Amino acid sequence: MSKNEYVPFLSEIKEVIKHTNIEYTFRMSYDGVVKPGQFFEVSIPKYGEAPISVSGVGENTVDLTIRRVGKVTNEVFERYVGDKLFLRGPYGNGFDVENYKDKEIVIVAGGTGVSPVRGVVEYFAKNSKEAKSVTLIAGFKTPKDILFSEDFKEWKNNINIILTVDSAEGDSNFKEGLVTKYIPELKLQNVKEASAIVVGPPAMMRFSTQGLLDVGFKEENMWISQERKMCCGIGKCGHCKIDDVYVCLDGPVFNFTKGKNLID
Known part of the structure; x- marks a missing residue:
């Protein structure tokens, strides 16, 4: 059975790093291959989804630095360590x-x-x-x-x-x-x-x-x-x-x- 590329998976927020009042890095659980420059779709049911670039890759984690600029990202900023977000990806070719x-x-x-x-x-x-x-x-x-x-x-x-x-x-x-x-x-x-x-x-x-x-x-x-x-x-x-x-x-x-x- 082929995989449905539209179906997201749940990822836990491991850490939240504040940079500015409207820009935070969300360190998400992720076990897989990912390159800098690729991106994930971050989604919350009833609010929609937003494409976010990978800003870091760790051991079983991926960093997503998000700017609070709209409906979806406003809702993401209401999430804290231990909460979960839906992700799909990574997409794109990234930097080699x-x-x-x-x-x-x-x-x-x-x-x-x-x-x-x-x-x-x-x-x-x-x-x-x-x-x-x-x-x-x-x-x-x-x-x-x-x-x-x-x-x-x-x-x-x-x-x-x-x-x-x-x-x-x-x-x-x-x-x-x-x-x-x-x-x-x-x-x-x-x-x-x-x-x-x-x-x-x-x-x-x-x-x-x-x-x-x-x-x-x-x-x-x-x-x-x-x-x-x-x-x-x-x-x-x-x-x-x-x-x-x-x-x-x-x-x-x-x-x-x-x-x-x-x-x-």
Whole structure:
């Protein structure tokens, strides 16, 4: 009997980590293979479902970082440790760390775009010898909007971190400016062979990928995520379709040679 891809399963909330007033990470029970950049559908009966990117993978757990922005997520935020949510997935192709091993790696992420790349950053922060170098340029609106602040403190011990905010609000402890400001300042040994990942709002991704191309990155060595287009997860509703591509099925992670043509 074939499996019904629409049928969700129950997952227990193991931990809730608060980042901001509207952004929490829910650590869910999950026993299976999952990659950074993939996503799950989170659902609550009578309220609906929402696609949420994987922000971390643990032993029999998966992290889902959720922003409180609507009917479903409002209800999710009423759940606590020991409660259960319905999940289905994981969906999409995710980021394959094998693509970045033994390379100079640059990751550019904006806001909640840090969530889908967190697993990649975490991997190379713990296995720094598997990359020639790793630089994470992460941008947020203000210091109050920063996600994974404890992770940033750990990551900086093994990789190069550039944490910037649009407005430091008078706090001299933070760099100020858009992520694109720091791309020309990258110090790489061989930019033609370096790899890059870019995830964030559409405008940020557009200008960041152009900035990377301007400093010499090759299109085939760049990856993006179209996570904002995720919908049903299995290509049935058609909401994620761009030309002949279904983002839920063919993405949300794309090599830039293909992703650059996916104009919404």
